[in-house]
Amino acid sequence: MSGFAATLAENAQHINETLDRLLPIDDRPESRLIEAMRYSTLSGGKRVRPFLVMTSARLFNVAESCALRAASAVEMVHCYSLIHDDLPAMDDDDLRRGRPTCHVEFGEATAILAGDALLTRAFEVLSEEPTHSDPKVRCELVAALAAAIGVEGMVGGQMLDLLAEHHDLTIPAITRLQRLKTGMLIGYSCEAGAILGKAPEPARNALRAYAHDLGLAFQIVDDLLDAEGDEKDVGKKTHKDAAAGKATFVSLLGLDRARAQADMLAVQAAEHLELFEEKAQPLKDLARFVVNRRA
């Protein structure tokens, strides 16, 4: 395992421990719902978004215990979006992170509720005192998350994705779609660290610019993995976009130019971080990792 892969794995371990604590199981009859929530959140995954929260928070010397809670809330939101996205009425996916999707394992109704409950729990965690002693900071965490994942963010992007099935998209239209669908939560992951650290505006702007480029690079690589990858390696169904005749960065740019674009964005993302000097190295490493990943 390379140095950075080990760093990422160690971070994932801490996130998993925190998620395990924040989603405790018990023996009440409705605990099947908690089982479904845990099935979908404690199922591996690289924990890229939580890594962004933790690493951004460290730039501003935020207490680890606070950052871990915010990072876990972000991962809950990510997992809720995957559960609902995988539903038969949406993308109808059977495989996720190498395992049956939540609705395949628990049934559709339970999967809908598990997603709802994860979203709710994420807001709860952010609003509670252990996340930050200053309630103003906690309110800001809640409001910024809601803005990133609502109609003008992730869910709006998912809506665009649904509508896109019936239209040919241009590069600007796909870029906007992906900025909403995946970019906004990636942006929030960096922003959460800045909010926790009461970071000054220039630092926030730098992180915002980094997240913007990183999010787009991330999505282009997702498209490349779908076009080139093998289901077993990637851990989810591949070649879906082509089968659906869906416009993607790859279908519009071709493999080579899409790859070059992702590489360029990763370099550019890192350049936004100069003001943090060597403290930003993990974020720069992540940008490189994101474009080189195989899953």
Added chain:
Amino acid sequence: MSGFAATLAENAQHINETLDRLLPIDDRPESRLIEAMRYSTLSGGKRVRPFLVMTSARLFNVAESCALRAASAVEMVHCYSLIHDDLPAMDDDDLRRGRPTCHVEFGEATAILAGDALLTRAFEVLSEEPTHSDPKVRCELVAALAAAIGVEGMVGGQMLDLLAEHHDLTIPAITRLQRLKTGMLIGYSCEAGAILGKAPEPARNALRAYAHDLGLAFQIVDDLLDAEGDEKDVGKKTHKDAAAGKATFVSLLGLDRARAQADMLAVQAAEHLELFEEKAQPLKDLARFVVNRRA
């Protein structure tokens, strides 16, 4: 229209205006999602939960503009839960408030996302400064809402409801199911007023006891309307419980005892409010209204 019905209608009017402002439509491509959110929230309804927020808040002299935002957030949550509950994978209902349900009108995928977006928007509204100048109050509003509608509240109750399809339930089991599924959000509606007003503990306890009895009475009357009501009057499909062989207060107690139980609970609910003296009259009127309603 009786005096109280007019009071309730006037309140609904203010809530509708606030919801209309909080869910603005625009002409971006993803606005179909906002249309679906508005379709399901601005579709009539008695606005019982918002009325509870407004009336509880008045007990503590909370500014109307703050209470209206909290009340609208509660209604958004209620509407999200109805949208997801009506989905084919859940209760599979076609009719709600006398109109086609959200997924019938907009498709299943859009309905799932509209519910998600309403839930998200509710938390956003609560966390924003116009809801209360004190961020600690806003955090408390967010945390208490999440507790009321998560695994240990509404969504947990919906899970119990799903599981109940395969079991005979006892009266204590149904009482617990309904306390989670509908009682917790009704309880939160009263609690929100107390939180906004930084109410002292005895006042909170009194409201909690009131909401507990009111919630149960509300549910028993729902069961009675399902058993006795006409689809056209009630605005949703009736006789569903019997058709599904579902245990309800009515199937276990019979019509007469269920009716007597609801009446008794309404009287008892009002009795918890003595410490507020005549200021609690609207809440007492509501308890009476809830058991006498025809829809």
